[in-house]
Amino acid sequence: MKDVATRAGVSVGTVSRVVNGLPNVDPQLESRVRKAIDELAYRPNAVARTLRLRRSLTLGLVIPDITNPYFAELVGAVESAALDAGYRLIVANSMDSAETEGMHLGALLDYQVDGMILAPTVVTEHMPMPVTIPCVVVDRSLIGDRADVVSSDNRAGGRAAAEHLVQLGHRLFAIITGPPHLSVARDRLAGFVDGLSAAKIRVPEPLMYAGSFDYSSGEEGVAQFIQAGLAPTAILASSDQQAIGALRACIDAGVAVPADVSIVGFDDIPVASLVTPRLTTVTQSISAIGSRAVDLVLKPRGGAHRRRRVVLPVSLTVRESTAKPGTGLPSAGTSRSRRRTRPTKSKEERHAIA
Amino acid sequence: MKDVATRAGVSVGTVSRVVNGLPNVDPQLESRVRKAIDELAYRPNAVARTLRLRRSLTLGLVIPDITNPYFAELVGAVESAALDAGYRLIVANSMDSAETEGMHLGALLDYQVDGMILAPTVVTEHMPMPVTIPCVVVDRSLIGDRADVVSSDNRAGGRAAAEHLVQLGHRLFAIITGPPHLSVARDRLAGFVDGLSAAKIRVPEPLMYAGSFDYSSGEEGVAQFIQAGLAPTAILASSDQQAIGALRACIDAGVAVPADVSIVGFDDIPVASLVTPRLTTVTQSISAIGSRAVDLVLKPRGGAHRRRRVVLPVSLTVRESTAKPGTGLPSAGTSRSRRRTRPTKSKEERHAIA
DNA sequence: AACGTTTCATGAATCGTTTCATCAGAGGGC
DNA sequence: GCCCTCTGATGAAACGATTCATGAAACGTT
Numbered sequence: 003m004k005d006v007a008t009r010a011g012v013s014v015g016t017v018s019r020v021v022n023g024l025p026n027v028d029p030q031l032e033s034r035v036r037k038a039i040d041e042l043a044y045r046p047n048a049v050a051r052t053l054r055l056r057r058s059l060t061l062g063l064v065i066p067d068i069t070n071p072y073f074a075e076l077v078g079a080v081e082s083a084a085l086d087a088g089y090r091l092i093v094a095n096s097m098d099s100a101e102t103e104g105m106h107l108g109a110l111l112d113y114q115v116d117g118m119i120l121a122p123t124v125v126t127e128h129m130p131m132p133v134t135i136p137c138v139v140v141d142r143s144l145i146g147d148r149a150d151v152v153s154s155d156n157r158a159g160g161r162a163a164a165e166h167l168v169q170l171g172h173r174l175f176a177i178i179t180g181p182p183h184l185s186v187a188r189d190r191l192a193g194f195v196d197g198l199s200a201a202k203i204r205v206p207e208p209l210m211y212a213g214s215f216d217y218s219s220g221e222e223g224v225a226q227f228i229q230a231g232l233a234p235t236a237i238l239a240s241s242d243q244q245a246i247g248a249l250r251a252c253i254d255a256g257v258a259v260p261a262d263v264s265i266v267g268f269d270d271i272p273v274a275s276l277v278t279p280r281l282t283t284v285t286q287s288i289s290a291i292g293s294r295a296v297d298l299v300l301k302p303r304g305g306a307h308r309r310r311r312v313v314l315p316v317s318l319t320v321r322e323s324t325a326k327p328g329t330g331l332p333s334a335g336t337s338r339s340r341r342r343t344r345p346t347k348s349k350e351e352r353h354a355i356a
Numbered sequence: 357m358k359d360v361a362t363r364a365g366v367s368v369g370t371v372s373r374v375v376n377g378l379p380n381v382d383p384q385l386e387s388r389v390r391k392a393i394d395e396l397a398y399r400p401n402a403v404a405r406t407l408r409l410r411r412s413l414t415l416g417l418v419i420p421d422i423t424n425p426y427f428a429e430l431v432g433a434v435e436s437a438a439l440d441a442g443y444r445l446i447v448a449n450s451m452d453s454a455e456t457e458g459m460h461l462g463a464l465l466d467y468q469v470d471g472m473i474l475a476p477t478v479v480t481e482h483m484p485m486p487v488t489i490p491c492v493v494v495d496r497s498l499i500g501d502r503a504d505v506v507s508s509d510n511r512a513g514g515r516a517a518a519e520h521l522v523q524l525g526h527r528l529f530a531i532i533t534g535p536p537h538l539s540v541a542r543d544r545l546a547g548f549v550d551g552l553s554a555a556k557i558r559v560p561e562p563l564m565y566a567g568s569f570d571y572s573s574g575e576e577g578v579a580q581f582i583q584a585g586l587a588p589t590a591i592l593a594s595s596d597q598q599a600i601g602a603l604r605a606c607i608d609a610g611v612a613v614p615a616d617v618s619i620v621g622f623d624d625i626p627v628a629s630l631v632t633p634r635l636t637t638v639t640q641s642i643s644a645i646g647s648r649a650v651d652l653v654l655k656p657r658g659g660a661h662r663r664r665r666v667v668l669p670v671s672l673t674v675r676e677s678t679a680k681p682g683t684g685l686p687s688a689g690t691s692r693s694r695r696r697t698r699p700t701k702s703k704e705e706r707h708a709i710a
Numbered sequence: 711a712a713c714g715t716t717t718c719a720t721g722a723a724t725c726g727t728t729t730c731a732t733c734a735g736a737g738g739g740c
Numbered sequence: 741g742c743c744c745t746c747t748g749a750t751g752a753a754a755c756g757a758t759t760c761a762t763g764a765a766a767c768g769t770t
Binding site for chain 1: 399400401402403404406407412422423425428429431432435436444445446447448449451462463465466467468509512513515516520571600601603604607626627629630631632634639669670671672673674675676703704705706707708709710
Binding site: 012013014015016019025026027028031050052053054055056 | 748749751752755756757
């Protein structure tokens with residue numbers, strides 16, 4: 003900037019005013035300055051600007067796992083909302099580790115981000131929650147925390163999924179839930195239970211499986227249900243990844259979906275409409291979550307107000323993975339299932355290439 | 357920092373030396389300073405430090421589409437490699453737009469990142485390539501560019517995929533390629549052609565479809581092949597997303613995979629082993645790409661050297677989507693395919709939830 | 711006692727911006 | 741000619757860290 007100033011024969015102050023489009027600058031000088039800027043290919047140093055302005059025009063986003071398609075979508079949504087608002091975004095990935103998460107949080111603070119959006123991995127009461135900058139939690143909410151929250155109406159979604167299956171005639175259900183300490187998981191489960199108990203249905207203990215939201219939990223859940231030998235005709239999964247894993251396990255066990263067993267997922271990630279059968283699932287509007295979160299973080303509530311809580315509507319998308327009740331899952335010990343329970347490893351060959 | 361200094365009764369210089377663990381500081385003073393730091397919950401301002409040090413300990417990564425599972429994995433790999441090297445990562449998403457990409461590039465430069473890793477959307481000769489900081493291109497390489505490159509051995513992968521199918525007995529192939537201006541797409545195609553021409557096989561024009569790497573290109577490709585009416589028995593896709601889309605289209609057209617038609621993908625994204633049938637595909641080691649890229653960017657070549665090029669080996673993972681040749685794709689006009697060509701829209705219902 | 715070394719602490723300059731107080735000059739009104 | 745106002749440009753002081761030259765004390769050696 004100093005170089006630009008000397009080249010244009012003005013002071014740095016004037017260059018600054020040209021760059022920022024402030025008034026009170028002689029048109030002739032302005033063009034001289036612009037010329038110098040072009041010639042020197044000058045670009046303002048955002049770090050110095052941040053230091054002086056004490057705002058970085060940057061938001062931080064911390065997510066548990068970028069590899070999860072749901073969060074990948076969330077990143078996209080938040081980034082474009084932030085961009086629209088004139089902010090840039092730093093994404094950090096905690097890899098489901100509380101420690102990494104805390105590290106990222108601190109680093110983002112050190113980086114002077116103007117606000118933070120986070121989808122926490124863990125509930126930590128003593129999380130070093132940045133009181134200094136606005137902060138909103140998405141998807142999952144922290145217990146006893148004072149941060150604003152935006153999430154989908156997980157409970158209503160769960161209820162709708164359950165009601166849909168009940169309406170199709172199902173009576174014996176299996177449920178795959180997420181990590182119990184996450185509110186998303188609890189809310190979805192509560193929704194399932196709501197919908198089922200309205201029809202006086204209870205789910206027996208062995209037909210509940212608590213895992214994480216990933217593919218393998220779906221497979222593990224189904225393995226457990228088969229062990230239980232109760233032959234449920236429908237599976238309520240708490241994420242599409244779980245549902246796809248469950249689907250995989252059903253097929254491996256020789257169970258036809260939806261003819262024998264119905265499955266419903268949650269989230270509506272892109273691949274949900276590509277698997278066979280296409281997944282019936284609860285779709286949430288990720289772009290709405292992203293833009294509301296950015297809204298909240300950028301328009302902080304006045305000090306005294308209570309924490310804000312935005313709950314966004316979801317919808318049920320009925321595709322091909324649900325139908326009238328069939329024969330249900332097989333029991334362990336059936337030759338059919340015993341023979342084909344986990345063929346994954348055995349059927350995969352890996353060939354190095356010279 | 358000044359506050360810490362006055363509270364501990366020392367100068368800011370001393371505080372700085374304590375914080376950075378520099379020698380020549382009296383143990384007694386040091387403990388006073390540490391106490392003050394704790395009491396004031398002082399955290400160093402990374403922005404000021406960057407300004408002074410002229411390095412941010414930060415790397416930038418620009419990718420075309422975070423929603424693509426391949427890039428999501430890449431982000432994870434690069435981030436953990438960067439973290440291991442003591443750097444943090446800013447990820448930017450160009451959403452497949454050259455303009456956004458340029459914007460992000462500039463913004464990262466303004467942010468004084470110490471190095472840049474990019475998977476460019478477009479080949480722009482006059483891309484404002486940052487000569488000022490080290491920069492490496494991953495996955496795709498720019499034509500005529502001077503940046504270092506790390507990528508998988510796409511050509512060998514393509515060849516292996518083709519040879520695998522030839523070996524199974526296939527003679528009539530269809531190929532789905534990626535955007536022709538991307539070197540990844542060209543290399544994979546060249547590999548397919550290598551493998552096929554070794555067996556004296558040529559692919560007729562109507563059985564080549566050039567799309568992007570996403571799901572829908574796979575579906576569109578199969579639609580075109582069916583129109584062509586040549587009944588190929590195997591499909592070589594240039595990405596797993598394409599392969600999954602193609603698989604979807606086959607199933608919708610009543611074609612059994614792999615009984616009627618074999619499909620092989622490329623990348624080995626996580627969901628590739630979950631769809632039915634599990635995808636035979638070329639697996640690349642994304643974590644290797646990530647760590648090599650970080651290596652290169654952090655250890656810049658001396659000025660005079662030629663551009664470096666790292667090509668990583670791939671392997672062929674044989675799963676369930678390939679088998680001996682079957683009846684092949686149906687022709688357009690077959691009642692079977694006509695009736696069931698695009699049922700997607702018709703079979704999906706969306707229910708709002710009160 | 712004079713001198714040289716070593717060990718620590720200090721203060722000031724610096725990084726590249728923004729912004730505020732100041733000031734020079736032009737123009738108008740009397 | 742004097743005073744006032746207004747426009748536009750300047751220089752210097754921040755912002756929060758690092759670092760370098762300087763200097764003060766302590767200690768050995770001669």
